[in-house]
Amino acid sequence: MDILYKIFIDPFVQMGGAPDLLVQTLWEGLVGGVLYALIALGFVLIFKASGVFNFAQGIMMVFAALTLVGLYEKGVPAFLALLLTIGVMYALALGIERMVLRPLVNQPDIILFMATFGLTFVLVGLGELIFGGEPKQMITEQLWLPKGAIDIKMLGGLVSLQKIDIAAAVIASIMVAGLAVFFQSTRIGRALRAVADDHQAALSVGISLNQIWVIVWFTAGIVALATGIMWGARSDVSFALEIIALKALPVLILGGFTSIPGAIVGGLIIGIGEKLGEFYWGPLLGNGIESWLAYFIALAFLLFRPQGLFGEKIIERI
Amino acid sequence: MSGADAIKPGETLLSVDNVSLAFGGVRAITEVSFDIRKSEIRAIIGPNGAGKTSMLNVINGFYHPNEGRISFAGATRARMKPYEAATQGIARTFQNVALFKGMTTLDNIMAGRTLKMNRGFFWQLLRQGPALAEEIEHRKFCEEIIDFLEIEAIRKTPVGKLPYGLQKRVELGRALAMEPTLLLLDEPMAGMNLEEKEDMSRFIIDVNQHYGTTIALIEHDMGVVMDLSDRIVVLEYGRKIADGTPAEVKADQKVIDAYLGVSH
Numbered sequence: 001m002d003i004l005y006k007i008f009i010d011p012f013v014q015m016g017g018a019p020d021l022l023v024q025t026l027w028e029g030l031v032g033g034v035l036y037a038l039i040a041l042g043f044v045l046i047f048k049a050s051g052v053f054n055f056a057q058g059i060m061m062v063f064a065a066l067t068l069v070g071l072y073e074k075g076v077p078a079f080l081a082l083l084l085t086i087g088v089m090y091a092l093a094l095g096i097e098r099m100v101l102r103p104l105v106n107q108p109d110i111i112l113f114m115a116t117f118g119l120t121f122v123l124v125g126l127g128e129l130i131f132g133g134e135p136k137q138m139i140t141e142q143l144w145l146p147k148g149a150i151d152i153k154m155l156g157g158l159v160s161l162q163k164i165d166i167a168a169a170v171i172a173s174i175m176v177a178g179l180a181v182f183f184q185s186t187r188i189g190r191a192l193r194a195v196a197d198d199h200q201a202a203l204s205v206g207i208s209l210n211q212i213w214v215i216v217w218f219t220a221g222i223v224a225l226a227t228g229i230m231w232g233a234r235s236d237v238s239f240a241l242e243i244i245a246l247k248a249l250p251v252l253i254l255g256g257f258t259s260i261p262g263a264i265v266g267g268l269i270i271g272i273g274e275k276l277g278e279f280y281w282g283p284l285l286g287n288g289i290e291s292w293l294a295y296f297i298a299l300a301f302l303l304f305r306p307q308g309l310f311g312e313k314i315i316e317r318i
Numbered sequence: 319m320s321g322a323d324a325i326k327p328g329e330t331l332l333s334v335d336n337v338s339l340a341f342g343g344v345r346a347i348t349e350v351s352f353d354i355r356k357s358e359i360r361a362i363i364g365p366n367g368a369g370k371t372s373m374l375n376v377i378n379g380f381y382h383p384n385e386g387r388i389s390f391a392g393a394t395r396a397r398m399k400p401y402e403a404a405t406q407g408i409a410r411t412f413q414n415v416a417l418f419k420g421m422t423t424l425d426n427i428m429a430g431r432t433l434k435m436n437r438g439f440f441w442q443l444l445r446q447g448p449a450l451a452e453e454i455e456h457r458k459f460c461e462e463i464i465d466f467l468e469i470e471a472i473r474k475t476p477v478g479k480l481p482y483g484l485q486k487r488v489e490l491g492r493a494l495a496m497e498p499t500l501l502l503l504d505e506p507m508a509g510m511n512l513e514e515k516e517d518m519s520r521f522i523i524d525v526n527q528h529y530g531t532t533i534a535l536i537e538h539d540m541g542v543v544m545d546l547s548d549r550i551v552v553l554e555y556g557r558k559i560a561d562g563t564p565a566e567v568k569a570d571q572k573v574i575d576a577y578l579g580v581s582h
Contacts, residue, residue: 101453108547123454157496185453187432190428190429193421197418198419201412201417203399205409205433205493206405206433207432228510258420
């Protein structure tokens, strides 16, 4: 009985007893969730348009952040470095389309998936070769990102919000909203969805697959850059960040691989669930459950809705 | 587009010249020549496996002929990409409806306007200013097509959920949105009931007469083909066996043999 009490009652007593701590935990979960959502978004973009699970998304994030910091360290002014990094991401998209996607067009998805594996190693090598392998400090101040924390007195306690987290949440929300509108109701957005649905039909109405792929990979690159800056600001810029990108997997399982709203909701559920679990239920299992709880939630979810919250339901006629 | 505009109704818009197509050892099309005149309805018929769809695929650039040439609006070419065919004003529908299933009817038809819309990527990202104005203008055009095809009620329905007959109609709408000079229809009436077939025939005739669009269609329903088309080309085993008006084709002994079989 004691264990049941500890699982089902005690955590909620604690939440009620110290609402300020609860708010603090929720806030941290929310910010983490928004950032997970951003990573997941990068995957969704490419999956939607080319049906490829892009294993290299995580390393693209590291590579973008590394390029930005590396350029700055080599003496380029911060904002110029940002512009140049955007340029590099565009060049990367062009290169990937030319050298990876175009030669492999009409190949089975698994081949393209393997190609993104290869891309991962190329990017790791390239990044280390040019900018070195040691962890770097993200240039948050130089990019005018806020520093410090805001303390709010509420619910009989103190809730402390990191300004950088607020900035991250705002930037991520703007990007997500922008992409949603872009996808939903512009010519290029429609073309992207059209390509995702049917290559031949897309070709017949005059959509150029090559152009669409460049745009998709470039957009995913920009998302990777934004994510890289935000994650880099919270820890530091190193290849270890790639592991965080794997957290996008449970997010995608929750949200469905093809849904932008799904990526957002999935990200928030994982982010908040993780923090609440760690804080209130963690002590029962000797802490450290944050690293695997996300996968556990996703696994449990798979049992009930294999297509995710918003994914397309797969009905096959037999 | 000026090349196609310069051609008057009744003059040759597209000519297929001695085209052969093979997949490895399989000959899909062998030395076929015919022409399509501006503003006519041209039917391509033949038994299953005669190479009709392959012929359409050659015309719109999905396949490249191994031999022979195709001239469209005065320009001759051996190879062309589907993208280029679309740019030059060739639109098509598919035998097994190829719509963007997750998208609504309206979005599908708007996708047909892709080539007509040209505001840059960054305006598109913002969906403001010129991009928004353009969006509204083209939406208007698409609404006219929706009106014309009488599919107002399913404007916002994802096409994957529509019955087959309506999907075919949406597909026609998407092709019309391209304002094509030449419209290729691959079995527009396959799998339809009588009423749907009559509707579709009416739309095809309307498109042809109101917009002067040249139409090439593949169809198995002989009644429909004879009624609709101005001229018919008949293929069998990848070769052309007859070419002429419906009356001529109907009386052709080779055509009758191809369809009914002949005792040797």
